[in-house]
Amino acid sequence: MKVDNTRMDGLGLVAGIDGGAVAYGFSCQLAEVVKAVKETGKKGKVSITLTVDPLPKFGESAVAIKANLALSVPRPDYKQMVKFALDDGTLIGDDPKQRKFEEISNSFKQEEKVI
Structure with a gap:
C-alpha cells in the first residue's frame, strides 16, 4: 500500500x-x-x-x-386561522358561546310581529 x-x-x-x-x-x-x-x-x-x-x-x-x-433552511410563514375548541377537542369555526346572526335576526322579526 x-x-x-x-x-x-x-x-x-x-x-x-x-x-x-x-x-x-x-x-x-x-x-x-x-x-x-x-x-x-x-x-x-x-x-x-x-x-x-x-x-x-x-x-x-x-x-x-x-x-x-x-x-x-428558511421556511415560509403561514397565516394563522382562528378556531374554537369544544370540550371534546373538536375545532369549529364559530364561537359556540356567541349567538348566530340568524338567531338574532329571527328574534328581531318576532319582536316586530308582536308590536
Missing part, C-alpha cells in the same frame, strides 16, 4: 473525506438553502464542522477527522 504524503490544505481535505461524499453533500445542501432563501426572502445557513481527534495507537502525529454537515 502506497502512503500519500502530499500536503493537504483544508479544501483538499474536505473534498477527499469519505470519497467526496461530504463535498457533494455540502453542494446539495447549499443549493437547497439558496433555493429556499430565494423563495422566502429569509436567510439560511449551511455549516461544515470538522472534528479532529488524536489517534495515539497509530502514533503521536495521527489524527482522525470526521465531518458533519448542518443546514438551516
Whole structure:
C-alpha cells in the first residue's frame, strides 16, 4: 500500500473525506438553502464542522477527522386561522358561546310581529 504524503490544505481535505461524499453533500445542501432563501426572502445557513481527534495507537502525529454537515433552511410563514375548541377537542369555526346572526335576526322579526 502506497502512503500519500502530499500536503493537504483544508479544501483538499474536505473534498477527499469519505470519497467526496461530504463535498457533494455540502453542494446539495447549499443549493437547497439558496433555493429556499430565494423563495422566502429569509436567510439560511449551511455549516461544515470538522472534528479532529488524536489517534495515539497509530502514533503521536495521527489524527482522525470526521465531518458533519448542518443546514438551516428558511421556511415560509403561514397565516394563522382562528378556531374554537369544544370540550371534546373538536375545532369549529364559530364561537359556540356567541349567538348566530340568524338567531338574532329571527328574534328581531318576532319582536316586530308582536308590536
